[in-house]
Amino acid sequence: MRVYHFTEQPYPNAWEKHEGSLRINLPNRHLDPKIAADLFHRYYDEWLLCDELGFDVMLNEHHATATCMSSTCIVGLSVLARQTKRARLLVLGYPIGHRPDPLRCAEELATVDVISRGRLDMGFIKGVPYEFPVSNQNAVGVMDRFWDAHDFIIKAMTSHDAPFNWESEFFHYRHVNLWPRPYQQPHPPVWTTTGSPINARIVGERGYVMATLGTGYATRPLYDVYRQAYTAKFHKPPAADRFAYLGLVAVADTEAEARRRGEMVSIYLGSSAIVAPQFRNPPGYLSVEDNVRILRGDPRPRTGTKDGGFIDMRTAGVQELIDAGILFCGTPDQVYRQITEFCDYCGGMGNLLMMGHAGHMNHADTVGNLTLFAKEVLPRLKEYKQPVAEATVAA
Amino acid sequence: MPIPAGEARGPAAGAATPSMISVNGIRIEMIERGSGRPLLFLHPGIGIDANAPVLDRLAAGGRLLAPSHPGFGASEGPRHMTTVDDLSYFYLDLMDQLDLRDATVVGVSFGAWVAAAIAVKSTARIARLVMANAVGIKVGDRETRDIADIFALTEPQLNELAYCDPKIGARDYKAMPVAAVTATARNREALGRYGWQPYMHDPKLKGRLHRIRIPTLFLWGTHDRILSEPYGRAYCAAIPGARFELIDKAGHFPHVEQPQAFADRVLAFAAS
Numbered sequence: 001m002r003v004y005h006f007t008e009q010p011y012p013n014a015w016e017k018h019e020g021s022l023r024i025n026l027p028n029r030h031l032d033p034k035i036a037a038d039l040f041h042r043y044y045d046e047w048l049l050c051d052e053l054g055f056d057v058m059l060n061e062h063h064a065t066a067t068c069m070s071s072t073c074i075v076g077l078s079v080l081a082r083q084t085k086r087a088r089l090l091v092l093g094y095p096i097g098h099r100p101d102p103l104r105c106a107e108e109l110a111t112v113d114v115i116s117r118g119r120l121d122m123g124f125i126k127g128v129p130y131e132f133p134v135s136n137q138n139a140v141g142v143m144d145r146f147w148d149a150h151d152f153i154i155k156a157m158t159s160h161d162a163p164f165n166w167e168s169e170f171f172h173y174r175h176v177n178l179w180p181r182p183y184q185q186p187h188p189p190v191w192t193t194t195g196s197p198i199n200a201r202i203v204g205e206r207g208y209v210m211a212t213l214g215t216g217y218a219t220r221p222l223y224d225v226y227r228q229a230y231t232a233k234f235h236k237p238p239a240a241d242r243f244a245y246l247g248l249v250a251v252a253d254t255e256a257e258a259r260r261r262g263e264m265v266s267i268y269l270g271s272s273a274i275v276a277p278q279f280r281n282p283p284g285y286l287s288v289e290d291n292v293r294i295l296r297g298d299p300r301p302r303t304g305t306k307d308g309g310f311i312d313m314r315t316a317g318v319q320e321l322i323d324a325g326i327l328f329c330g331t332p333d334q335v336y337r338q339i340t341e342f343c344d345y346c347g348g349m350g351n352l353l354m355m356g357h358a359g360h361m362n363h364a365d366t367v368g369n370l371t372l373f374a375k376e377v378l379p380r381l382k383e384y385k386q387p388v389a390e391a392t393v394a395a
Numbered sequence: 396m397p398i399p400a401g402e403a404r405g406p407a408a409g410a411a412t413p414s415m416i417s418v419n420g421i422r423i424e425m426i427e428r429g430s431g432r433p434l435l436f437l438h439p440g441i442g443i444d445a446n447a448p449v450l451d452r453l454a455a456g457g458r459l460l461a462p463s464h465p466g467f468g469a470s471e472g473p474r475h476m477t478t479v480d481d482l483s484y485f486y487l488d489l490m491d492q493l494d495l496r497d498a499t500v501v502g503v504s505f506g507a508w509v510a511a512a513i514a515v516k517s518t519a520r521i522a523r524l525v526m527a528n529a530v531g532i533k534v535g536d537r538e539t540r541d542i543a544d545i546f547a548l549t550e551p552q553l554n555e556l557a558y559c560d561p562k563i564g565a566r567d568y569k570a571m572p573v574a575a576v577t578a579t580a581r582n583r584e585a586l587g588r589y590g591w592q593p594y595m596h597d598p599k600l601k602g603r604l605h606r607i608r609i610p611t612l613f614l615w616g617t618h619d620r621i622l623s624e625p626y627g628r629a630y631c632a633a634i635p636g637a638r639f640e641l642i643d644k645a646g647h648f649p650h651v652e653q654p655q656a657f658a659d660r661v662l663a664f665a666a667s
Contacts, residue, residue, distance in 0.1 A: 133547060140588040141474060278549045283587025291580035295568040 001343070001350055001381045004058035004090050005050045005370060006246070007357040008068040008268065009043045009076070011036060015066060015359070021276035023065040023130045036069055044079055046357065046366055051084040053374035054382075058090040058353050063134040067271055074108045081116035089116055092191055092211060092244075092353070093125030096153065097146035098135040102171055105149070106156040110182040118183035123191035123211070124150055130275055132282040140284030145170050150190075152176075157187040191244065197225045204229030204238070211244035211353060214269075214313055216324035218304030219245065223346055240350035240386035245342070248327040249354045251335045251373050261361070261369055262318045262329035268358035269326070273314045306345075332376030339377075340384055348386040413445055413463070418489045423470035425462040429454030432522075433498040434665065435490070436461040437506030439528075439648060440545075440586035442468050442578055449650040452658035456665065457499070462489070464509065466585030468578045479531070479589050479597060483512035490520045497522040499665040503650050504528050504621075505586060508595070511634075514611075515603040524607065525661050526630070526637075527614040528622055528647050530590075532601040534629045542595045543621045546587065557647040559618035604633040611637035612664045616645030616652065 014030035015022065047057045059076045062068035070076055073091045080089055089112070099105050113120040126146055132139045148170045155164065156178045163177040182188055191209040194200050203210045204226035212219055223243055230238040248268065250261035281294070303313045305324040313326050321327035325345075328338045343349045356373065357366040413424035426445055434457045436443070436450075443450075443461050453459045464482055466472025476482065486509065490498065498521050502510030508531030514524050535541050545553055554564030568576050613631040615624060624641075631639045640660060645652040 136592050138587065138591040140584060140591065141477070144474070278547050278552070282546060283584045283591070288577060288580045288584060291583070292573065292576050295576050295580060296573075297569050 001352060001384055001386070002056050002088070002241070003352045003354050003373075003378055003381060004056040004088070004244075005047065005356045006058040006060070006092075006353050007043055007046070007355065007366075008060065008062070008272075009040065009070045010268075010271075010359060011039065011066045011069045012360045015271060018066070018274060021274060021279070022067050022271060023062070023275040024133055024279050025276060026064075026066055028064075030066065031069075039069065042363055043357075044076070044083070046363070046370065047080055047087075048083055049367065049370060051087040053370060054378055055354075055370070055374065056088040056090065057084065058092055060092055061095070062128070063131055065130070067268075067274075074112070077112045077120070078115070081112045081119070084116070084119075086119075088119050088121055090121040090123060090191065090353075092121075092123030093193060094123060095127035095131060095135070096124050096149040097142045098127055098131060098137045099149065102149040102152045103156065103173055103176060106153045106178055109153070109188065110157060110178055110180055113182040113184055113188050114180045116183070118188075120182075120184070120188040121191055121209070122153075122188045123193070123209075124153075125193050129282055129285045130279050132285065133279050138284065139282040142284070154187060154190075157182050194222065197222060200225040201229040205233045207234060207238070207242070209242055209244055209351065211246060211351070213246040213353075214303055214326065215245075216303040216311075216313070216326050217306045217342075217345065219325070219346055219349075223349075227347070237388070240343075240348035243346065243349045244351035244353055245346070245349050246353040246355065247325070247339070247342070248321070248329075248358070249335065249352075249356050249369065249373060250327065250329040251332055251369055251377060253331065253372070255330050255334065258330045258334075259318050261365055262321070262327055264361040264365065265329075265355060265358045266316075266318060266321055266327055267360070268355060269313050269321075270315065271359060332372060335373070336377050336380050339381065343384070344387050348388065350386060352381070413461075413469075416462075418485060418492055421465050421471050421473060421476070421485065423462050423465055424468055425460060426450060427461075428459045429457055431457040432665065433458045433460060433493075433495045434661070435486070435495065435498050435500045437486070437500065437502040437509050438463065438467070439504030439506050440582060440590070441648065442582040447651065447654070449654035449658055452654055453501075453661060456658070456662035460493070460495075464506075464585065466588060467582050469574070469581075472581075472585055472588070477588060479508055479512050482509050482589065483516060486513050487517060495520050499523040499525065499661070501525040501661055502527065502529065504530055504647060505590065505595070507531065508597075508600075511600060511604065511607070512597065514607045514609070515600065518607065518609045521609060523665055524609055524611040524634075525614060525664060526611065527649055527657070528616050528619050528627065529613070529630055530595045530622065531597060532604070532630055532633070533593075533596050533598055534601075534626050540594075541622070541626050544594065545621065546591070556620040559616070559644050559646045559652055563652060601633055604630075605635060607634045607637075610664070610667075612660070613637055613639045614649055614657065614660055615639065615641050616647060616649035617641050617643055618646040621647045 017030045059073050061070045061073040148168050163175040166173045193211045200222045248265045250265050252258035303324045311320045311324050325342045328335045356369050413426045463470040465476045500510045507526040507529030554561040558564045611634045615627045631637045642649040650657045
């Protein structure tokens with residue numbers, strides 16, 4: 001198993017100043033650039049430590065928000081492409097459906113891949129609802145635009161003999177000729193996120209790495225849809241490395257200390273949801289059926305727990321989050337057991353996207369969390385033998 | 396998204412039920428009532444309710460045609476329909492197909508934008524144009540938002556801006572039939588499709604309004620706080636000879652809040 005350390009690179013110093021919204025309309029005067037600089041350097045230092053400890057690295061981007069200062073993932077990738085030595089660099093994700101210019105996306109990503117000597121993983125995403133009011137991209141039809149951008153980027157990365165022409169509904173180029181071309185052949189691995197069976201099928205048919213977030217003990221059905229689609233297309237079951245799961249991690253020598261860290265990391269779940277209600281559902285982001293359900297007051301989707309119950313992960317406590325497989329928290333033995341138990345439930349899951357830092361968690365706690373995990377849990381996870389999913393055994 | 400005709404029926408199916416017609420392979424619902432000279436009513440972003448009192452009042456003065464735009468209500472919205480320009484060509488085709496002559500085209504808000512986009516292309520089948528609380532053009536400078544960002548408002552906030560009496564906009568979705576809630580959800584999505592960016596206007600339209608050379612009446616609900624009256628007057632001034640009239644005790648949707656006054660003005664203008 002690979003383990004990618006992830007932090008949203010938050011600016012928690014402004015979190016107490018919000019009036020119901022950490023995103024979109026929280027004025028940026030609440031950000032002190034000097035503090036922001038210190039935080040960026042600290043987060044990069046922690047990723048450099050990860051490079052030494054045996055972790056891989058995951059970055060993302062959001063816009064106009066104190067929950068995530070990284071508004072351009074390319075900058076972080078660029079810094080780390082040069083400064084890290086061995087870690088894979090996953091961006092999850094790059095919201096290509098929002099970008100006006102996918103040629104620029106392809107150029108940036110190929111350059112990062114070359115500088116890192118082939119360590120880039122390209123996660124392409126639709127983006128959360130709150131991105132649309134900021135990018136001003138239309139959420140109606142965004143997946144059509146997303147796949148057009150995707151097709152273009154892949155073609156740009158894999159065409160080497162002559163410039164090509166691209167005149168689609170969304171993008172228009174006449175001389176596409178990518179310099180530099182990517183280091184990895186034919187192109188860096190493609191990842192994406194999903195929460196729906198429809199998308200799980202589409203991703204499975206393409207054989208891309210599928211990541212889920214917040215799905216807990218309701219993850220398996222999505223993986224099985226992927227497995228079915230993958231097997232139908234490639235005539236063999238997908239390996240565990242086709243699956244990724246974002247889990248919060250808090251480990252310490254004692255359970256009490258781990259739970260203290262668990263409280264800090266899980267602050268991400270509540271803070272992430274602090275956004276003015278009018279920005280939570282741009283038209284076209286959700287299906288008409290989902291919007292009808294919301295208008296009629298049906299309860300919002302919740303996260304499944306091991307024993308078949310449900311929690312609301314935004315308000316749940318540490319124990320509930322552990323029960324739901326959202327948070328892996330405890331002593332190294334406990335955390336190893338929780339993670340492998342979850343992998344067994346999933347029928348195999350080869351990439352843990354470990355949120356090892358969030359919110360106000362300080363450098364010492366973050367380093368403690370990462371170092372203990374690297375020493376006591378990571379080596380055992382690397383040895384761990386993935387189960388073979390029943391759904392794909394026959395093939 | 397094809398919707399079976401049966402599901403298009405609102406709460407009071409029967410006389411009020413819209414029929415379905417196909418134009419260029421796009422199946423839309425349309426309310427048709429009354430007889431005489433045609434009056435094509437183009438609804439705003441909130442769609443059109445078959446039981447809206449304004450419809451019978453307009454139908455008293457002619458042959459009322461009130462379609463749901465592609466993507467709205469229970470009308471199909473094929474994915475290639477993405478702009479108000481697309482809608483304007485759709486309605487030019489609809490008027491050809493129905494062989495409408497000397498029509499009065501009445502648009503409210505988003506529907507008035509569609510009406511203007513039609514009229515700058517051809518008024519061959521149109522005798523008169525009514526534009527009520529119209530969106531569709533850019534008037535102010537680049538940092539002035541002419542049109543309130545309705546997608547950055549909660550529904551109660553939106554009702555505060557849209558209505559003279561905000562209670563009129565309130566809905567109890569739990570008590571409404573699923574088909575009506577579905578229409579509401581589709582209306583919002585369709586409005587986003589056509590109006591998200593550039594926001595509720597076509598930067599080219601203002602420079603083309605001089606091509607509208609038929610009698611044009613602007614009606615303006617005085618309590619509209621989505622748009623300002625100066626915006627409406629600037630819009631009116633760009634159409635040669637257009638007249639501007641206020642409707643009191645009404646906001647952005649004067650046909651909803653003052654259906655009688657609205658219909659009286661429209662029918663008097665149509666007959667003039």
